[in-house]
Amino acid sequence: MLNLMSDFLDEDADLQFINDQQAAIKLNRELQKNLLFFKHFNNDIHSKINAYSAQRYCVFSTKNQQLNIVEIASGRVLYSQNPEAEIKDEVASFCQTAPIVSLTSSLQPQSHSAVSENAVILSFGIGLGLHLLPLIKQVRPSVLVIYEADMDLFITSLHTTDWAMIFETAVALNTQISLQLGNSGATITADLQELQQLLPNLDKCYLYRHLAHPVSDEIFNYLIAFSGQPEKLLRQRPQFLGYVDDHVYISERFSGILANQQYKDAPKTALFEKNLVALKQYYPILYHVFVDYIPKDWRVVDIQGQFNLWCDTRKGLFYDDVTEQSAHMVERFLHSPLDNQVILNQGGLEKMSNYVHFKAVKKLQPVFKNLKPRVFDENTDVDNLIVLGVGLGLHIDILLSKREVKNLFVFEPNLDFFYASLFVTDWATLFTKIAESKQRIYFNIGGSGEEYFQDIMGQYYQTGAYGIAKSQIFPAFLTPGMRNALEKLYSQLKIIVAMGETFDHVRFSLAHTFHSMKSGHYFLKQQRQKLGMENLQDIPIFIVGNGPSLDESYTYIKEHRENIIVVSCGTALRSLYRLGITPDYHAEIEQNRATFNWISQVEDPQWLKKIALLSVNGIHPDTAGLFKAVYLAYKDGESSTNFFRSYLEQQGIHISALSHAYPTVSNFSVDFFTSLGFKHLYLFGIDLGYLSVEQHHSKHSAYYHNDGAGVMDADKIFNAGIQIKGNFRDCVQTKAEFDFSRSILEMTIANLNKNTAIYNCSDGAYIQGAMPLRPQNILVSIEQSASLKNFEELFTSCFYSAELQFHTAVFADLMQxxxxxxxxxxxxxxxxxxxxxxxxxxxxxxxxxxxxxxxxxxxxxxxxxxxxxxxxxxxxxxxxxxxxxxxxxxxxxxxxxxxxxxxxxxxxxxxxxxxxxAPFKHCAVDVSFLFNKESSISENTKG
Known part of the structure; x- marks a missing residue:
């Protein structure tokens, strides 16, 4: 469940400050005492402590003046409101009934029993460490092996636990302690052999799980599964990879963590059958999924009349108390819902100041400047609510009894959970109520999270897309995968209005597309199976962006130049010109005339005429005129695309549309060539991030004057303070637009067939699905390049041209x-x-x-x-x-x-x-002023 730090802090900030100050003194005193102890007791551990700095977890004081642990990034708290009482009960329960692993052959080894004195205990996880001293005192084990996979969680114990007292008590009671730091238990078979050598009569060990861990839990299960089979436990060396599937994610602490109880499956109730009937009536697709469904990882169990979820794989319960926790989740949401802070202000005020739209945006600046944070209370309307996580679903039932929600979006990636909710949540009554009102409920069950944004937008266009600005998000609980989906969804909803089409964008896209058709530009055919493209699809495509890593990797483009197709993206063109590389194709996606100004920084018209242009419908006529040929595709979802497509398809002309050609030209290029079936794409300079805000693009590009000075105010534009995983390094900096581009690239790659390989040779952001590949390790075979001589002819055959010119008179009339x-x-x-x-x-x-x-x-x-x-x-x-x-x-x-x-x-x-x-007027944006040495700007003008 989602225990958030905000639930544990005093609402009175002054009282919480006093708590923190008092706790800080105590925590530091305990830390210094433990450091001194380990310095004299075990210098190796002392050295590890000094060399390590906590990264994920830290200790804090709750409003009840109890010490607890929080995961820093998520604000998720490990223990309950009263950790001391919780741990006391846990130790008592362990002593009464503990899991056993038998080290001798037995047909029916004992699975649980009370812990006897002088036992050998294998303990997994330290955390606060408050369980160790009472465990030693009550059981008096002969050996206590303590595994802690995460050094962070040992470091936290240095602030909360008296390790000197633990070891002194152990010595007094003849208990040997083996402290295994940074060890998940993967050495278990060797450890058991060592224990048997130490204690020749050792026939069993007791298992104490204090904290869950993906690898430790696999080891814990291995010990239980092969209890009584010494050949497995003592003589094999299994490899433990850990439980990485998001569907079996479980937090470090949960109910039933000792795994010392058995739970029976809950019987199918009348409510379950009623819900199935309702699904069949209102959501038949879901009905067919769940009518004969068999849970895979989580099953519904009945514990003394209360339902819960039990994971057989991780051996843990999902809820402590489903009713109490569900009610608390709802109260927390109603008190402080996650507001979708949609961005309304837009860049481009200077570049496109003559646009009708941006004249309005300029007038709106005082409004944006004075916008106040929204304060939610019990009277707050809930028009659009996005719920992430169903579980048993009781929180949804409770919420809808307290608030009327106009449009409800329910996302649950785990089929087991939604199936379980049929036992507990009265979906049938809810469906009936919604059917009789103007409310809507939309389900995405079993999705990955990648499609949540598209699903929401599809519904918003029916109910009013402006509802994005009044959407609330209810994250009931978050696995790592769901957390990523939430961050991505939140980011996309936040910027979608600011990045949307405007009147001027549509107007000029219509005029520019009309010009392209009239001028004989090429438009990609939707049907290309018989046009010979399969002969070209093994040719490597080097897609070159203008990221700073291009300055280090361009030599490898030169090395393979004769055997590949090179595509420059946006402002990379000038960089390639200065580096002596002529691309086969240049890609642009912006439709305003700024592209003409940027490309014109290459003061060599003859060189440009050696290159063909790739873009989407709407490319500016002046930009198109700089190149030897122009190849276009529809940009899916654009208004101009819908306008031209609706007529042309009636005439039997089907132009291919790209669905992921945004927000940057690198997205377009990858989408364009993968849609054509090319199987080997290499990304150069598509960094989507940077090590320093001063070097945000290649130094050879038009972003920099000849003396190296930037044409933009880098601190204002690129210093967004966002850090993400790097492709060849731990992390890089980025900004929201680049990160959005990365997420769309990942979505594109996820939808490709297995025969397509994307290699990320850029020293920037890590792109999931693209294989990190150092440029020096690229191998291009002669067979791959065999069809290069026929490339242009076959490529051009995949496009319409003259067929479109015939229809321009009709479009002219429609536009007028x-x-x-x-x-x-x-x-x-x-x-x-x-x-x-x-x-x-x-x-x-x-x-x-x-x-x-x-x-x-x-x-x-x-x-x-x-x-x-x-x-x-x-x-x-x-x-x-x-x-x-x-x-x-x-x-x-x-x-x-x-x-x-x-x-x-x-x-x-x-x-x-x-x-x-003037329906046929072209965009007149002019940014040539940027390239005067005296000029610099403070807003982004080019992707």
Whole structure:
């Protein structure tokens, strides 16, 4: 379960401060005493202590002035509110009934018994260490072997436990202690042999598990499984890899940790059968999954009339008390829910200052500057709730009895858990209630976490995508995998509004795509099976980004140049030019004219004409004109894509769309070549991170002047303070956009077939699914490169060109008669100033419903033009509203809300005027000023 540190601290900060100060004195005194003891008792341990610094865990004082342990990164606490009482009960239970491993042959070895004096005890885990002294005193073992796999958890004990007293008591009671630090127990067979040599008559050992650990638990199970089989226990050398599957994750401390009790399966109840019937009616896909389901790792057990979950693999219970803990989870959420702090402010104010959208964003700056943190209370509306983790599901039942949730998203990766919830949670009544109301419930059961964001967005577009700005997240419990999914989901929801399409983006994408079709640019065919591409797919593709590691790895691109295809990404083009490498293809994804300015830093037009351009529909005509040929694909999900595709597919023309071609050009390049079936992709300079904010890109790129000075204020742009795992090193720095790019790359790679290999040769961020490969270790065979001479001809055959020119007259007519004016007029009629919360909320809802109707009318192009802008502005309105149903006239938000309405009116009027007067106008962004030595900017202008 999720015991968070916030539950253990005093709400009065002053009282907690006093607790901390008093505890600090005690902790430091105990530490110094233990350091002195180990210095004289065991210098080897003393040296280990001095050489080690705690990384994951630390000791803190609770509001009850009890010492406890917290995992620093997650805030997860190991023990209960009263660790001393908890440990006292644990030792007593162990003494009465302990697991036994028999070291002699026996057909039916004893599995549990009370612990006898002079026993040999194998103890796993130290933690606070408070169990050791009472264990020695009560049992008086002859030998106590203490395994602690994690040095952090031994270091914590130095602050809480009197180790001198432990060893002195052991000596007095004739107990030998073997302290195995950094040892999970993997030496167990050798240790048992040594124990038998020490004690020739030793026939059994008692097992005491104080803390769970992935490897120690596997060893614990091995001992139990092969009890009575000395040939396994004493003469084999098994390899223990540990339990790494997220579905069997269990925290360090849990109910039943001693594994000294047996639990019976719970019988199927009337509620279980009722729930199955409800699933069949409302969620038939789930019904077919669970009607004959057999749990794999967790089963429902009945303990004195209360249900719980028992993991056979890890031998532990999921709950201490399901009713009490579920109620506590709900109260914690209602008191302090995880708010989705959506980012509304957007970069690009300087670069795209003439865009209609960014003129509005500039006017909104005072609003963003004065936004206050949202305060949630018992009156808070819950429009969109994302629940991570079902377990037995009782927390969902309790929550919905206390709050009405408009849209509920339930994510549970473990099928065993949702199956178990059918025994406890009254889903049937909930489904019936939802069916009779305007509420919605969406399930993702068994998913990996990668698709949570897409699932939520798919539902939001039905219920109002602006709801992102008023979403709350309820993490019921978190395995490592779920924690990663939460962080990724939280990050994606946070930035999706800021990164969404805007009116100007759609407008220029339409005009630029129209120009591409009219100019005979190539568009990728969806069906390519008979076009010979399979002959090319073994050719290695070197995708080159502009990360700082390019400066060290470019020589290896030169080494293999004649046998590969080189693709430059964005600003890497100038770096490659200066390094003497001519790429076969250059990739861009931005549609505004800034790409022309960046590429023009290569002052060699003839060199550029040797290169073909790769991009998505919407590339700027001036940029396209710099290259010898232009190859395009649709960018899936873009409004301009939907507009052109809906007509062309009726004519039998199916252009391929890329689903993961964002947010950076490296994402596009990987998506483009893997969609074409290429099997060997090598990533150079796709760092998505950096060691220093001063060197955020290659020194050969246009990000730096000739004297090495940056064209941007690196501290403001790149110093985000985000650290992530490195590809060739422990960690690198990054910023949110780069980290988002990394997560999308991982999603792309996860969906590839097993024949595709992605090699990450960049000294930057680790990309899951891409094999880290030092550039010097690359091997390219002659067979792979055999088809290079036919590459361009076969490649071009996979694209449409002349076929599209025939339809440009139709598109010209559709764009000139867009229906945008009708959509704008209908929305403007509803933009009336408000004077209370309910009217403001209703205005937002009616704006969305009116706008959605345009999609089903003759004004579909009007819908496409405004979709992103509507989501953005309604998100702003939603964010500035109070979270509770309060009278707006008593709040400053009233004035702010109506000011935003006025900005939105001006936005709609200007957008309609601009597009109606010039539907084919190209983007006129000009960032040539950046490359003057005197210029530097403080916002990102290029990915």
């Amino acid at each position: 008669h867009s229906g945008l004016s009708g959509v704008v007029d209908e929305m403007l009629m509803l933009l009336v100033d408000v004077d209370n919360y309910q009217d403001a909320k209703k205005l937002i809802d009616t704006q969305w419903q009116t706008f959605i109707e345009a999609y089903y009318s003759d004004n579909k192009l009007g819908f496409y033009l405004l979709c992103g802008s509507v989501i953005y502005m309604l998100s702003v309105m939603t964010r500035i509203l109070p979270v509770s149903n309060e009278p707006l006239e008593q709040l400053e938000e009233l004035k702010v809300f109506n000011n935003v309405l006025e900005i939105w009116r001006e936005y709609l009027l200007q957008a309609n005027l601009d597009f109606t007067n």
